[in-house]
Amino acid sequence: MASMSEQPPHTPAEEPAWKRRAVERSTQAAKRRAEERGERFLDAARAVVTEKGTTDFTVQEVVDRSRQSLRSFYQHFDGKHELLLALFEDAMATTAGRLRAAAARESGPLERLRCVVRELFESGRPGAVGARRPLFADFAPALLVSRPREMAVAVAPVVAVVAELTAELERTGALGGSVDALRAARLTVRTVLFAARPESADEGEPLTADEVWDFCAHGLLRG
Structure with a gap:
């Protein structure tokens, strides 16, 4: 008879359903938050472009208008x-x-x-x-x-x-x-x-x- 140490490890397929649901909810919530933050940057950029009548603006102007952080901006856009x-x-x-x-x-x-x-x-x-x-x-x-x-x-x-x-x-x-x-x-x-x-x-x-x-x-x- 195999000892406890010799039992095969659990595979992902054997994980309880509640764990999978929890991970899915967490992932979906994070995705929604990322989309919302991204939309706030886009809305801020639209406002800046409309006011200035040009695409000659800085990232910092958009960040300030969005009331979010520069770090968050670069998590969504590379520039x-x-x-x-x-x-x-x-x-x-x-x-x-x-x-x-x-x-x-x-x-x-x-x-x-x-x-x-x-x-x-x-x-x-x-x-x-x-x-x-x-x-x-x-x-x-x-x-x-x-x-x-x-x-x-x-x-x-x-x-x-x-x-x-x-x-x-x-x-x-x-x-x-x-x-x-x-x-x-x-x-x-x-x-x-x-x-x-x-x-x-x-x-x-x-x-x-x-x-x-x-x-x-x-x-x-x-x-």
Whole structure:
């Protein structure tokens, strides 16, 4: 007969169910707290960006506004760039929902795609009272050039909307040649976001949503 010292150790599968439940609750609670702290940093950053009208802020400004610690900030983000990227990803997800809702109000596939391209362009332009949207006007163009992979991830929700509409339009036979809906959507979104950036003095009159749509459409439509 085996002695007590010779008994095999308990495996994780033999742990009482209450222990597993306790660990799960603890993990879930920690996850919720981390998400809440992260959201507070994002809310603080949005407020700072809105007030300053620029993405030229410091991490300390965001930390102070959030009423949390610098240590906590770096537990959630590795620096200002990752914070800006999180803000932009969040903005793109919200924008995708808004674009989808706007498209649903249109009557046909061409009208829906035109609506989305125009709305996306306008989302990056100054507001009616001149308020800037620096995440679109400043951060997005810079991200397009310096971090294309990060940009691709951030704009994926918007690209998905445009790809669906492009595929829908393709089924009507209105597209010229052989068009890959996803690749066309990626190119369209990048073009629109870059076109929405503030013009320099030597670029002349600001672009309009109609001009941007015409440019995108003529690369897709027949005749």
